[in-house]
Amino acid sequence: MATFARLARACLAAACLALSIVIVATPSPAGAVEAKETATKEKRAPTPGQLAARERMKTCGAEWRALKAAGNTGSRTWREFSSACMKQAKR
Incomplete structure (x- = not known):
């Protein structure tokens, strides 16, 4: 009896999932016009x-690639380097 209940719950869950996918996947006419x-x-x-x-x-990207190819980045990451480079280049 417990096996039948598990099977029934699994089938119900699968049906609900399939229905939700169909509902979400159907495009609305208004959305199509807007797109x-x-x-x-x-x-x-x-x-x-x-x-x-x-x-x-x-x-800054070109400078970073040149430094990285030469192995001169030290312990800096791209994020740290780009922040400093962008500030310096903006002046």
């Missing part, structure tokens, strides 16, 4: 500050 609208929007151009930050990150 289509966002895909057709134009992206704004990056601001001068964003462009400068990207350049600083590229420069």
Whole structure:
């Protein structure tokens, strides 16, 4: 009798799980329209500050790779190095 109860609970759990997956997986018409609208929007151009930050990150990344290839990073991590480099490059 206990085996039948376990089997019944397992089947019920599987059915509930399958139903929840079907409910979550079905796309809503409103969501489909919204996704289509966002895909057709134009992206704004990056601001001068964003462009400068990207350049600083590229420069610091190149410095880090050169130091790492030479084995001169010491005990610093990329996170520590990039923080100091970005502050210095911003001046």
